[in-house]
Amino acid sequence: MNAFQPSRPPLQPVKQRRSVPRPKKHLRQRSYQIMALETSAKITVNLVIVTAAVSALTQLLPYHWLQQDKLREISTEVKLMEGRVNTLRAEFSRNFDPSQANSIRQEQSYRFDPSQRQVVLINPDSKGAEQSESTP
Numbered sequence: 001m002n003a004f005q006p007s008r009p010p011l012q013p014v015k016q017r018r019s020v021p022r023p024k025k026h027l028r029q030r031s032y033q034i035m036a037l038e039t040s041a042k043i044t045v046n047l048v049i050v051t052a053a054v055s056a057l058t059q060l061l062p063y064h065w066l067q068q069d070k071l072r073e074i075s076t077e078v079k080l081m082e083g084r085v086n087t088l089r090a091e092f093s094r095n096f097d098p099s100q101a102n103s104i105r106q107e108q109s110y111r112f113d114p115s116q117r118q119v120v121l122i123n124p125d126s127k128g129a130e131q132s133e134s135t136p
Contacts, residue, residue: 094100105111112118
């Protein structure tokens, strides 16, 4: 060994008596309190969010129903207008059809072709009723 170092006996670990570590009730209780506080805070925040969502839904549902009613009404009007447009288109194409020009002219002016005879239908029952009323 080295001459400058004094000889020492080898160091042996000193055996200290370890006290049995007892769970500290205070720390455990504190951690339970923190967990309970954290859980209650989460529940409170979730309840606030749920309340806000329900409130928003109660305000939005009547508006949604109103919009659905308006949409149904507009759809009905669109269907009616489509029928009217189809009728007008058919009439328009008929009015500008050269093959039907004579028949349209006759309908609108109540003039007939000289080669045609005008036929007037009379109900015989109404003729008898008119004569009986006029001859008292």
